[in-house]
Amino acid sequence: MRTEDFNFDLPDDLIAQFPPAVRTASRLLRIEGDNLTDKSFTDLPDYLRAGDVLVFNDTRVIKARLYGQKASGGQVELLIERVIDEHEALAFIRASHAPKVGSQITIGNTVPLTIITREQDLYRIRFDASATVLEVLEQYGALPLPPYITRAADGADDARYQTVYAQHLGAVAAPTAGLHFDQAMLEKLDEMGVVRAHVTLHVGAGTFQPVRVDNIADHVMHSERYTIPQATVDAIRHAQTHGHRIISVGTTSLRALESAAQSGQLVAGENETSIFITPGYQFKVVEHLLTNFHLPKSTLLMLVSAFGGYEAMRHAYAHAVQQRYRFFSYGDTMLISRSDLTH
Secondary structure, X not given: OEHHHHOOOOOHHXXXXXXXXXXXXXXXXXXXXXXXXXXXXXXXXXXXXXXXXXXXXXXXXXXXXXXXXXXXXXXXXXXEEEEOOOOEEEEEEEEOOOOOOOOEEEEOOOEEEEEEEEEOOEEEEEEOOOOOHHHHHHXXXXXXXXXXXXXXXXXXXXXXXXXOXXXXXXXXXXXXXXXXXXXXXXXXXXXXXXXXXXXXEOOOHHHHOOOOOOEHHHOOOOOEEEEEOHHHHHHHHHHHHXXXXXXXXXXXXXXXXXXXXXXXXXXXXXXXXXXXXXXXXXXXXXXXXXXXXXXXXXXXXXXXXXXXXXXXXXXXXXXXXHOOOOEOOOOOEEEEEOHHHOO
């Protein structure tokens, strides 16, 4: 298939620039093949049953955007893509002239860092200070809102661009399907007997990188680190044995689960994934997917087209535009049944 096969017309005013007033105030589009139902996110419990497993990504967004100066005085903007260890990271760097390997950049007029190597679009950098990378980011960094949000992050974003269950620092983008949940909704699901399980996938800045090839088979995915706890594997196996359903909250949870099941059986542990899910992929774990609306020609739109069916998703997205759903990170959401379960 070609990248252009995943294009669609999206009016700019449908791109959500701010979150809804309260987390659960989004709309929800229920998608079962060609059957579409316009609902509210607060209707989600109506589609869940006791014993179903909801799998959440509990990564926590770091303040990954930094500003600094080169020794020449030139201004530099860095976006941390991944924290490697306490003092090293991979980063995208924007500057009038690309910094050279071995050169230094100063953050906040006090924290020096050194360019160690360049790895394609990314730079490996070392923070030459006693503070750790995460400590520097917390003191000097800014929240990295996605590029399609055309305003600067403010104090409200520090809370709203973070799930209420976020735990493990490391993501540079939020697992946005989880932004709709508040504590009251989670407690309601607990009371219903819905099982909550977690994975951790640290979303990298590569999630926003465009597909630059015509044939999607030629695209190379960025790599991300994920962890599947044994408790999550046990919960999923128990549900599968007893006829309950596995619902992924977001594409990042889905990618982690499917990556950990490539052998045919879901296994616990920590690993890297660069899985690229496109139409024709055979899903091994996830049966239903809660996710926001994705960018035209994006790898995530390709993923949901594989999951819900290519024609079904084209129909659903056209409906969402016509009904003026809000798109992307702070937008509305959809609950998709896997295409082979809707026939």
